[in-house]
Amino acid sequence: MIAFFVQIKCQLGKAYQVAAALADREIASEIYSTAGNFDLLVKFYVEPGTDIGHFVNEQVQLIPGIQDTHTIITFKAF
Template sequence: MKAFFVQIKCDLGKAYEVASALADAEIASEIYSTAGNYDLLAKFYVEDDQDVGHFINEKVQVLPGIKDTFTIVTFRAF
């Protein structure tokens, strides 16, 4: 399994709805509210042979209320 994080910018007033939609979809292992340029930070896991880009395009960015995403790919846990 490989882990990665996605920072999510939401439409104004939609952060709680997006967070609930992520939780309901059961695709994120952790979801946090953040301050700054992005509203949410979510941690995801995919199988080693699964493409991160396709996962984000097909599972995350299709949720209503998401305006922009920024993906952080991780390489190794210490």
């Protein structure tokens, strides 16, 4: 499995709704609320060969209440 993270900026007052929608879809491994420029940090796992850009576009960015995303591709866990 390939791990990657997505930082999510939500529309004002929508962070908990977005987090609940992600949890309901059962596509995220972990969902954290954060302070700073983004409201949520979400860890995903996909099968090797999965197009991460399409996954984020089709599975994450279409959730109501999301304003912006920033995807972080990971290479190796230590």
